[in-house]
Amino acid sequence: MVIRMGARGGIEPVTTSTSALNPQRAYRRLTHEDRVFIEMAINSTPAWSMRAIGRHLDVAASTISRELGRHRVETGRRRGGSRETRYHAGVAHHHTMRSRVRTRPRKLDCHELRSLIVTGLNEKHSPQQIAGRQRMMFPNQPQLWVSHETIYQALYVQGRGSLRHELTVAKALRSGRSRRTPASRLPSRDVRPWLAGARLTDRPASAADRAVPGNWEGDLVVGPASSGIVTLVERNTRFALVERLPGVRDSATVIDVIRNQIMRLPEHLRKTLTWDQGQEMSRHKDFTIATRCPVFFCDPHSPWQRGSNENLNGLIRDYYPKGTNFNNVTDDAIEAMVEQLNNRPRKIHGFHTPREKLNELISSVALGS
Template structure:
């Protein structure tokens, strides 16, 4: 099983942002802004002000961890609790495929906890308006070359690479293995959470919502 050694050892407490860059910032491979109509009205500057307050348990950060042969994982992490959702793509990284997988992923949680997701400007979420209609979850996009605007997701993807290094073909990794990795990440105590686990933190929020309703 890929990542077998990583499953046997405790992960590092925290990791820095994992852009992998060691030199100058490369020229952007994104299409020109005028050719990215899906960004209109959905940039971070358009996000409601209350989302910036960490007391509001809503924002998620999202991205892809990619491999050869169009393989990849959709990775989502909750901003405040660091609770992660990881889903394997079926060898297709088209926008509609990514959107449909994300719909299934967030439907596993109450709607109170799936209000907004922050993504980079890649065209994998060009269908984000259809996604929002289906889920009532709004998508917002980071500024170019600004990984710190979704730093918790950069951290998550770095932790995932402890299990599956760069170059891993995710088409050859069973969905059960991905689910096991997700559970290990959510059940690991985190320094940033005062040594609670992401699952414990999310459970406390879910309990609070249930008591308030």
């Protein structure tokens, strides 16, 4: 811009504007140089209009209007019955910078709260589970409450990722997905003879109600060299049972492992078992005869029909990614993983753990008898 001095001085309009130099510039805040230009433009003769200033700075005229309205200072002169005010670029920029300084301490600056969050993340609890558990464990100490979004911000938003170096786990969050995986649109497979009378539509209505305990969902998590583990989860409490296969995945072996898992439970906690249509359960009638627990099968390509087990398998993959040879995993390691999963707080239970909910069921039945 060209500045002319003297009584009739001012700013001489320029031929190129900021928008012409950078036509695709995104929204930005006003800089100190912008504010100096605004001050000189409104004090020139003739004064620039707000629209003209906005076009030159490539901002909306309403931005200029708000800037002039917020940052006016008294000159000491009087005009009519009130003191005269004018826009001052230096004062305006000082006020703006000072308003951006954070005066309130961040929630995670509290050492005790921060320590509890780091401990939960190291135990592979999700931010939502940690936040809910804090409110349940400290109902009268709101200074120890935190939202799950605050934890996410502290982990991933640039400038606030100060929790990362305090963690002992490689991943703070389990899922690496950026969006929901759509349901399959594949056509249904051919009917298998051993599914007759054991489809999901044949399952008792009480099994579909998660309020009734004793109904289980199951599947295999497999690896190379015919390795794998059997995973079971109770639909009401989300309590998990996991056991390693002995190096083979034929139906007789799988049935034998599931029978051993189920028979450890009280009789009132083994009502039904829901599985996918894998060949490993083709001898499911042998299992039902031995345990008196009928097996029912989901529709093809419908994993959401046993969503609790799909969620459990996803949690297990956090410990043992795809490609893990379970023949090289010890039974003690599997047991330690299951112990940790069953002691995770769950939102669906008001942030109680599956083990706590299962113990409640067993205790209630024992008292009733």
